[in-house]
Amino acid sequence: MAMPGPGSPNGIYVYDGKGRVWKVLRAKGDPFKLGELGDGLYLVYFDNLFCPACRSQDHHIYKIVSKYGGKPSLFFVVILCDWFADNCASEAASKTFREFKVSSSPTIIVATVKSSDIVQERLEGVRNDSTLEYYIKKFLETS
Numbered sequence: 597m598a599m600p601g602p603g604s605p606n607g608i609y610v611y612d613g614k615g616r617v618w619k620v621l622r623a624k625g626d627p628f629k630l631g632e633l634g635d636g637l638y639l640v641y642f643d644n645l646f647c648p649a650c651r652s653q654d655h656h657i658y659k660i661v662s663k664y665g666g667k668p669s670l671f672f673v674v675i676l677c678d679w680f681a682d683n684c685a686s687e688a689a690s691k692t693f694r695e696f697k698v699s700s701s702p703t704i705i706v707a708t709v710k711s712s713d714i715v716q717e718r719l720e721g722v723r724n725d726s727t728l729e730y731y732i733k734k735f736l737e738t739s
Contacts, residue, residue, distance in 0.1 A: 598661055599618055599654060599657070599661070600618055600674045600676050601643065601645070601650075601651070601676075601678050602645060602651075603628075603675075604676060605623065605686070606622075606676050606678060606684050606686035606689050606690075607620050607621070607622065607623035607669055607675040607676055607686040608620070608621040608622050608628050608673065608674075608675055608686070608688050608692065609621060609675075609676060610671065610672070610673050611653070611665050611671065611673075611688040612688070613643075613666040613667065613668075613670070613673035615665050616665060616666065619672045621686075621688075622676070622678065622688045622712070623686040623688055623689070624686070624687050624688055625687065626688060626691065626695070627688060627691035628675060628692045630705070630707045630709055630716065631709040631712065631714060631732065632699075633670050633673075634669070634709075635669065635709050635711065636668075636669030636670060636671055636708075636709060636739075637671065637707070637708055637709075637731065637732065637735040638673060638703060638705070638706070638709060639670075639673070639706055639728065639731070639732075640673045640674075640675060640696075640697070640704065640705040640707070641653070641657055641672075641673065641674045641675070641703075641704050642675045642692075642693060642701065642704070643674055643675065643676050643677075643701075644676075644678065644680060644701045644702075645676065645677070645678045646679045646680050646696060647679075647701040649701060649721070649722050650702045653702040653704075653722045653723070655692075656723065656724050656728060657672075657728070659676075659725040660672075660699050660725050660728045660729060660732070663739070664729075664732050667732075669729045669739060670735075672679070672684070674695065675689050675692045675693060675698075676689055677689050677693060680693055680699065680701070681693035681698075685698070685718075696705055698705075700720045701719075702723075703719065703720050704718075704719040704728070705716065705719075706728075706731045708719075708721065708735060717731075
C-alpha cells in the first residue's frame with residue numbers, strides 16, 4: 597500500500613518497516629495512544645484529505661519514511677480523516693483527533709516513549725524533511 601492519503605479510507609495507519617508497507621491499524625474503536633506500539637520515537641501525522649497543505653506535508657513525510665522506515669523503535673503513524681474529527685468516517689481516527697486536540701492542519705506529534713514516560717512536541721503547519729529528520733537523528737543518537 598502506498599502512503600495513506602487521497603483515495604485512502606479514513607483510519608489509523610502504521611508503517612511496517614519490515615514489509616515496507618503502510619497497514620491499517622484500525623478504523624473503529626479506541627483512539628491511538630502514544631506507546632501502544634512499544635517504546636521508541638513516534639511520528640504521528642494528523643492528515644486531512646481536504647487539506648491542500650497536507651498534500652505538501654505528504655511529500656516530506658514520504659521522504660522521511662523512505663529513509664528511516666526500517667529502523668527499529670521508530671514508529672510512523674498517520675491519523676487520516678476527511679476534515680478533522682467532525683468529518684471522519686473512522687471512529688478511531690476521529691477520537692484520536694479529539695484526544696490530541698488537533699485543530700490545525702497538518703499537525704505532527706513527535707514523541708519519545710520509554711517505560712511509559714512520554715515526552716512529546718507538537719508541530720503545526722508544514723514541516724520539511726530536514727526538520728523531521730532532526731528529531732529522528734536526536735533520538736537515534738541517544739538510544
